[in-house]
Amino acid sequence: MDIQKQLLEAKNISKTFDNVVRALDAVTIEVRKNEILSVVGENGAGKSTLMKILVGVYPPDSGELYHIGQRIPFPRNPIEALRRGISIVYQERGVIPHLKVYQFLFLGLEEKFTRLGRLQLEKIIGIAKSVFDELGVRCDLGSYMYELPLSTQKMVEIARAILSIRLAIGDSGAPDITPIIILDEPTAPLSIEERDELFQYLLNLKKNNSFIFVSHIIPEVMKFSDRIYVLRDGKLVAHHDLSVEKVSEEQLFREIVGRVSYYELYGGHEYGRAEAEGRPIILSVRNLTKKGYYQDITFDLREGECIGLFGPAGCGKSEIAKTLYGELLADSGKLIVDNKEISIKGEPHSRLRRGIGYFSGETGKELFLYWPIKKNVSIVNFEKIVRSPLKIVSVISFKAEKILAEKIVKKLRIKAPSVDTECYSLSGGSKQKVSVGKWLERSPKILILEDPTIGIDVGAREDIYEVLLEMKKNGISMILVSDDPKEYAILCDKIVLMRDGKIQKMYTNEEFKKVMEL
Amino acid sequence: MSGNLRRGAVTLPILTSAWRLIRGNPAIWAILGLLIIFSSIVPERFLSSGNLIAILKNFAVTSMLAVGPTFVILLGSIDVSYMGIWMFGGALVWLLYPYLGLASIFIYPIFGLLIGLFNGVLHVKAKIPSFILTLAMTAVLAFLTTYVRNISGVLTLTVPAYNFLRESPIPYLPSPFLLALPTIAISIFLMFFTKLGTYLCAIGSNEEGAKLAGINVEKYKVLAFMFSGFLVGLGSIAIFVHLGNQTRVDFDPSELVRGLAAIVLGGTPLAGGMGGPHRTLLGALVYVLIFNGLFLLPGVDPNHLKLYIGALLLGAVVIASKALKGALIA
Numbered sequence: 001m002d003i004q005k006q007l008l009e010a011k012n013i014s015k016t017f018d019n020v021v022r023a024l025d026a027v028t029i030e031v032r033k034n035e036i037l038s039v040v041g042e043n044g045a046g047k048s049t050l051m052k053i054l055v056g057v058y059p060p061d062s063g064e065l066y067h068i069g070q071r072i073p074f075p076r077n078p079i080e081a082l083r084r085g086i087s088i089v090y091q092e093r094g095v096i097p098h099l100k101v102y103q104f105l106f107l108g109l110e111e112k113f114t115r116l117g118r119l120q121l122e123k124i125i126g127i128a129k130s131v132f133d134e135l136g137v138r139c140d141l142g143s144y145m146y147e148l149p150l151s152t153q154k155m156v157e158i159a160r161a162i163l164s165i166r167l168a169i170g171d172s173g174a175p176d177i178t179p180i181i182i183l184d185e186p187t188a189p190l191s192i193e194e195r196d197e198l199f200q201y202l203l204n205l206k207k208n209n210s211f212i213f214v215s216h217i218i219p220e221v222m223k224f225s226d227r228i229y230v231l232r233d234g235k236l237v238a239h240h241d242l243s244v245e246k247v248s249e250e251q252l253f254r255e256i257v258g259r260v261s262y263y264e265l266y267g268g269h270e271y272g273r274a275e276a277e278g279r280p281i282i283l284s285v286r287n288l289t290k291k292g293y294y295q296d297i298t299f300d301l302r303e304g305e306c307i308g309l310f311g312p313a314g315c316g317k318s319e320i321a322k323t324l325y326g327e328l329l330a331d332s333g334k335l336i337v338d339n340k341e342i343s344i345k346g347e348p349h350s351r352l353r354r355g356i357g358y359f360s361g362e363t364g365k366e367l368f369l370y371w372p373i374k375k376n377v378s379i380v381n382f383e384k385i386v387r388s389p390l391k392i393v394s395v396i397s398f399k400a401e402k403i404l405a406e407k408i409v410k411k412l413r414i415k416a417p418s419v420d421t422e423c424y425s426l427s428g429g430s431k432q433k434v435s436v437g438k439w440l441e442r443s444p445k446i447l448i449l450e451d452p453t454i455g456i457d458v459g460a461r462e463d464i465y466e467v468l469l470e471m472k473k474n475g476i477s478m479i480l481v482s483d484d485p486k487e488y489a490i491l492c493d494k495i496v497l498m499r500d501g502k503i504q505k506m507y508t509n510e511e512f513k514k515v516m517e518l
Numbered sequence: 519m520s521g522n523l524r525r526g527a528v529t530l531p532i533l534t535s536a537w538r539l540i541r542g543n544p545a546i547w548a549i550l551g552l553l554i555i556f557s558s559i560v561p562e563r564f565l566s567s568g569n570l571i572a573i574l575k576n577f578a579v580t581s582m583l584a585v586g587p588t589f590v591i592l593l594g595s596i597d598v599s600y601m602g603i604w605m606f607g608g609a610l611v612w613l614l615y616p617y618l619g620l621a622s623i624f625i626y627p628i629f630g631l632l633i634g635l636f637n638g639v640l641h642v643k644a645k646i647p648s649f650i651l652t653l654a655m656t657a658v659l660a661f662l663t664t665y666v667r668n669i670s671g672v673l674t675l676t677v678p679a680y681n682f683l684r685e686s687p688i689p690y691l692p693s694p695f696l697l698a699l700p701t702i703a704i705s706i707f708l709m710f711f712t713k714l715g716t717y718l719c720a721i722g723s724n725e726e727g728a729k730l731a732g733i734n735v736e737k738y739k740v741l742a743f744m745f746s747g748f749l750v751g752l753g754s755i756a757i758f759v760h761l762g763n764q765t766r767v768d769f770d771p772s773e774l775v776r777g778l779a780a781i782v783l784g785g786t787p788l789a790g791g792m793g794g795p796h797r798t799l800l801g802a803l804v805y806v807l808i809f810n811g812l813f814l815l816p817g818v819d820p821n822h823l824k825l826y827i828g829a830l831l832l833g834a835v836v837i838a839s840k841a842l843k844g845a846l847i848a
Contacts, residue, residue, distance in 0.1 A: 366731060
């Protein structure tokens with residue numbers, strides 16, 4: 001190892017939460033001067049925990065920290081981290097929209113520029129100007145943060161991180177430290193063009209700074225990193241130095257997801273291959289476009305068919321899913337459901353009336369945690385549990401509500417004392433089952449699945465797949481968006497490969513398995 | 519605990535459901551406690567039939583102001599236009615009586631419904647914060663009421679023709695209480711027997727999730743304001759009769775506090791998502807019992823009562839928000 005280039009080394013870091021969850025297991029990473037270092041991994045792989053240890057949010061259980069070969073204590077809070085030249089730009093909630101650019105840039109740093117209680121505005125603006133000139137940020141200092149494009153907001157945030165390190169180091173009198181800026185999923189909200197803009201900025205700043213880039217978007221990691229660390233389940237599983245070796249996207253993907261998994265359990269199964277050819281087309285998507293996210297998306301979905309939108313994060317697949325169930329508005333294109341064209345500007349409730357439902361694995365998102373199971377089931381199934389004796393008002397039948405919920409609890413083997421049990425007390429898998437159970441009962445024509453099994457254990461996963469496959473057999477069409485290729489292999493009849501917001505290719509299930517070596 | 523309860527469900531179904539009721543509505547403890555305290559300190563005054571009838575009347579007035587707005591508070595918004603609807607609705611009854619005769623009392627719920635519609639549409643479409651919006655509404659309507667009184671040169675806006683409403687057909691049950699019953703029945707029905715109650719709780723506790731479940735969030739927000747206005751209008755008939763077939767013509771902020779106090783004391787958090795009109799009814803009873811009991815206690819200056827009530831509301835809000843935080847972490 002070239003000691004000249006080494007800036008920071010964190011050795012054998014372990015961290016356990018609540019004595020149970022092993023978030024990090026003896027992870028060692030090294031940051032060199034003037035590089036973009038990527039740390040990649042799935043949700044829950046330990047990336048964020050590692051970064052929070054580096055900036056002093058959490059103390060590690062064990063481990064050592066070296067700064068240019070010299071052992072130093074771990075920072076106990078973000079201020080100490082700043083003095084060591086480490087700063088972090090969080091994924092979201094970092095920007096305060098109603099501050100002017102220079103106010104935001106100096107937020108929390110005003111103390112040094114105050115004389116007799118008066119803020120020295122001229123001095124602040126002068127420094128801001130020179131910093132922006134130096135870093136190449138082009139924006140009007142007097143405008144408000146929310147007026148800036150998202151990519152420029154990120155740039156200002158990064159400039160702020162660099163500035164606060166400089167001011168903190170100025171105190172301790174060690175001016176030659178190269179700042180390390182940690183970027184936590186900085187590109188998540190950005191469109192494709194904005195991402196490129198941000199990366200040009202980072203490449204430019206690399207001359208004087210080092211970046212730790214936390215992400216799971218593989219193509220951009222490959223394109224802009226000097227080195228890559230892969231974390232999985234709290235362990236360091238791979239390290240690639242891109243100046244020395246070449247890595248393919250597929251290899252990186254496999255390292256992130258891991259080889260040994262539940263898919264082997266399904267290996268022998270033949271999963272409800274729908275004889276979808278010849279069945280009526282239920283949804284036609286024609287030239288659907290949203291500028292900066294996806295363009296010219298065209299495909300047909302038949303009754304009882306499941307189509308997977310597959311591609312690296314940021315390829316536009318989740319945006320398409322969001323558009324289909326009405327959370328995001330498309331710019332142009334056509335949507336035809338059951339031979340009737342519907343407005344591309346619909347909202348979730350009007351989409352559901354057309355028969356498009358949505359199921360996500362993020363239970364917090366669509367489950368009402370403090371409600372009993374039965375209420376969570378009835379929220380989309382009121383038609384089934386109301387009686388209308390007077391024709392004008394629909395009266396809920398508590399008996400029907402209970403029977404309906406009990407049917408689902410029994411069918412999906414949800415472990416709960418009764419249907420009056422509040423959902424927060426259930427396990428992750430059971431929560432998911434309640435979520436999917438309500439749609440099983442509702443049976444929409446089309447169900448949009450977004451990460452349907454995220455964060456649940458193998459057994460519960462199997463149950464969820466079983467329910468989804470049964471729904472498919474009953475003629476419900478599905479569109480799947482996920483991070484897991486095996487999920488596509490289990491559920492989908494066709495897989496649409498996407499990249500940079502465009503459809504690249506259409507695979508059948510068999511072709512897909514072959515390509516992914518499943 | 520739930521295991522024990524379930525076993526109990528086989529043997530003592532009545533006890534279990536009673537326990538569930540009390541556990542779900544802490545205001546019941548307060549009511550029982552207040553009843554015990556006051557009937558042991560001043561039994562002959564507190565338990566006299568005259569006082570109990572007064573409690574029922576005051577309960578009717580307080581709950582009629584608060585039951586409707588509870589639906590809006592479930593959303594996490596707030597509706598304080600009830601003062602305005604109550605005051606100016608009465609002025610409208612007075613103004614229209616010469617033309618419509620006895621039917622003019624029905625202008626109350628219609629007027630409430632229209633104000634609710636206006637509030638709801640403005641809140642949802644123009645995204646105006648509900649508190650400011652409905653407070654301004656109350657200010658405008660209260661002003662208009664005073665204005666009507668001033669230009670017509672009378673002291674009160676009284677419609678003596680409704681005097682027959684003041685006679686109760688049932689002994690011991692005062693007529694304002696009987697007139698409040700339809701409003702109570704409608705609100706309970708809406709909350710528990712239609713999907714409206716569930717939808718409003720859904721929007722208040724997880725708006726994103728409500729959207730994903732296919733609920734037309736904007737529509738139900740407007741509906742909540744409409745039902746709020748309608749129920750306040752309908753309930754105001756009871757207050758109108760209670761005050762001697764007239765409406766209030768001067769604005770009193772303590773009446774505004776009364777409605778909110780009933781809601782918060784009953785256990786519907788201002789953040790929305792849980793509770794409902796049934797709790798507000800209990801809260802109204804708590805409020806009335808405290809007010810009534812303190813009034814009877816020797817050594818309590820009646821002039822200070824409003825101060826005590828204000829302090830009580832402050833305390834209730836603090837405790838309620840604490841309790842809510844605990845629930846969110848659990």
